[in-house]
Structure formats: structure tokens, C-alpha cells
Amino acid sequence: MTERKTVSTAPYIIGTAPFRPGDEANFGDKFQEKPGDLNRPDPVKCEAKDTILHAAGLVRVLDDDNKAKGEWDPKLDAETMIQGLEYMMRLRIFDDRMIKMQRTGKLSFYMRSFGEEAVAIAQTMALEKDDWIFPSYRQPGAQFVRGRDMVSMICHCIGNTEDNVKGRQMPVHYTWKEGRFISISSPVGTQFSQAVGVAMASAYKGLDEVCISWLGDGTSAQGDYHYALNFASVFNAPVILNVVNNQWAISTHANFATGIGDFASRGLPYGLPSIRVDGNDFLALYSVTKWARERAASGAGATHIEVLTYRTGAHSSSDDPSRYRPGDEHTKWPGGDPVVRLKEHLINIGEWSEESHTELEEKIDSEVVEAYKEAVKFGDLANGPYPSADTIFTEVYEEVPWHLQEQHDEMMGG
Secondary structure (H helix, E strand, O other), X not given: OOOOOEEEEOOEEEEOOOOOOOOOOOOOOOOOOOOOXXXXXXXXXXXXXXXXXXXXXXXXXXXXXXXEOOXXXXXXXXXXXXXXHHHHHHXXXXXXXXXXXXXXXXXXXXXXXXXXXXXXXXXXXXXXXXXXXXXXXXXXXXXHHHOOOHHHHHHHHHOXXXXXXXXXXXXXXXXXXXXXXXXXXXXXXXXXXXXXXXXXXXXXXXOOOOEEEEEEOOHHHOHHHHHXXXXXXXXXXXXEEEEEEOOEEOOEEHHHOOOOOOOHHHHHHHOOOEEEEEOOOHHHHHHHHHHHHHHHHOOOOOEEEEEEOOOOOOOOOOOOHHHOOOOOHHHHOOOOOHHHHHHHHHHHOOOXXXXXXXXXXXXXXXXXXXXXXXXXXXXXXXXXXXXXXXXXXXXXXXXXXXXXXXXXXXXXXX
């Protein structure tokens, strides 16, 4: 990995991107940290001071040959790992189809999780079904783990009559009550404080429910991030707080958002055990999240995690990353591709093959195509039908106030 790059603009020192268009990107061929470098503390007894090395280091399970090693190996059975691989492949193929739809005018906007598929999927698989999910916009894969239907997800992205939020949110800003997947906020960062609040309420009620939330490296510069860490620490909330350091906040590099070179260490002064984990290592992500979940459920409190990964694609369908970083920068990332790494691990242990992988890709792709065909039966972007205008007034108040009822009746000609 490269050291944090800065520029001096007296009297300030400001972080800047290590590489720009035209530069030769070089993060180092491999991570210096190895599986087995860091111990796995007792999650119930662990204190912040016990994770100083974990915050500055990097928890890994898969080595450079994608073999599982070290104390953090969760020793998952092959069936669970294959299911995780299927979810990641499904998300990648779903994303590819959706971005093609956006480019051909069938969606207004889209955001992919390309290169970050393991994050929400491995972490959600490590949770219990009653745990609450407070995502950012690159965690839609959690819905696959919880069983959401792709038709429902596509209807939301289109904003047709079967959109479960009735056109009130931008595409990819999913919400899904049945899966305890809370609405994504466009004002980034608000989900952190919300997750802590719900975690505090669950603890107050004596419920075995843990909350998990994610935000990006750029969003960690927001006050919401610090409010959440403070409340999580003071009130011992059963919550898992993840900073997804994917190197880029739209066009602003992560170096601009931190003065210390890593994000995990920020949790230590708040008294929170803090861990940095390889975000492209499915097994490491699963293991660290399972550890944090056990800690939270025991009453020991919150865990602060930095998920070190790389945003392979554009920030969104409105973004052109070639304007601010080398076009091949993602190929130089030492963490590799999360889908490829888990696939190769399964092949190494004799539980998968290239033929099985290709067959599954084709199966998922056909399912995504069929899901789109089913979704547009309820309306497409160009022609509708769209949610009825009277939904502006519904599902906000239990009893609609008189002045809104008057406006509703006037609009509907009543």
C-alpha cells in the first residue's frame, strides 16, 4: 500500500490522490499484512486498547493464493461459501444489467457495487435474521441474503406502480420492511446515528437484535459519523459501525478525508474496539462481523470496523472516473476481486470449478432478464404507469390532518 500523499498549502497540509489520469498506479503488488498476523480476541472481554494493532493492521483470512489461514478463519462449510459466491455473482450481474438499462434510457439513474460485492453480502450472512440493516447505497446485496425478489427491486428502480416506496426515493435507494432493510438516505451519513438509536432502543427493550450500518470514507468527515461513535460508546449500544474505505468519495480521494492514513483508528479514542479488515476477502469480512455480532449480543457494546476495499466502477451512472484517476487503477489494487478470490478458494478445496461458475453465471443472467420483463409489466420509465398522485398524501400520518385532506380532495377533484 502507498503512504498517504499530501500537498502543502500554507498553513495547511491537505491530502490528495496518489495517482491521477496519465500516472502509472502502483499500490504495491500485494498487501504487506498476512493472514495470521493478528489474533482473534475474546469478543466479550475485548476492550478498545486490545485492538490497537487490529486498527492499524489488516485482518485477512485468504492469503495471496486464496487459501484460508489464521485464527480469523471462520471455517465455513462449502455450502455456505457457495451461497455467498452466488449472492455476489447475482449482485454483479444484476448491476451490469441495470446499468445497461440506464444507458438505454430505461432507468433514470443507477449505482453499482462493482468490486465491493463481498461487503454487504458476507457481513449480512454473519448476522441473525432479526438484526437491523442501515445501509448506504452500495449495500443492496444484503437484500439478496434476506430473500428479496429481484422483480420488486427493479420495480423500485423504475418507479412504477409496484414500487414499494411509490416513487418517493431515487433508484437504488432501497427500503424493505420485511428484510429489516431501512431506507437509504441521500443526505449521506444519517444512517449511522439512526442505527445507534435503534440499537439503543432494542437494548432498552431487552431484545436480541443488533444493528449494522455502513458509510463511506468521504462521509466519515460528516458530523453524523462522530455523533454515532460517541453515542455508541457512551450508551454501550449493540451496533456494528462500518466505514467502507473504497478509496474514492465520488471524485475526492480518501486521503482528503483522514489525516492519519487509516480510518479504523478513529474509533479507539471513543473507547470502541476497532478493526481494519480486507473488504475483498469474503471469509475475513464474515469472521470479523460474526465477532462483532457476538460482542454486541453479549452486551459488551459496539464495534468500529474499517472495510478496506476499492470502488472498481464509477461512483454512479452520472460519474466519469477517467477524469480523476488512471483508467487501470482498479487492476492494481492488491486486494483483487472478491468474486474471483472466493471462487478460487472454492476451486482450491475441490468444491467448485470453472464449468460450475460459467453455468451459474448463465443461469443468474437469464433470471435477471426474466425479472426485468416481469417488472416492466407494472410500468416502464418512459410510459408508466406510475404511482398514483394521491400517494403524496398517504403513509406519512396514521390519520391525515384536515388541511392535507383538503389538499388531497382538491387535487383529486373531490
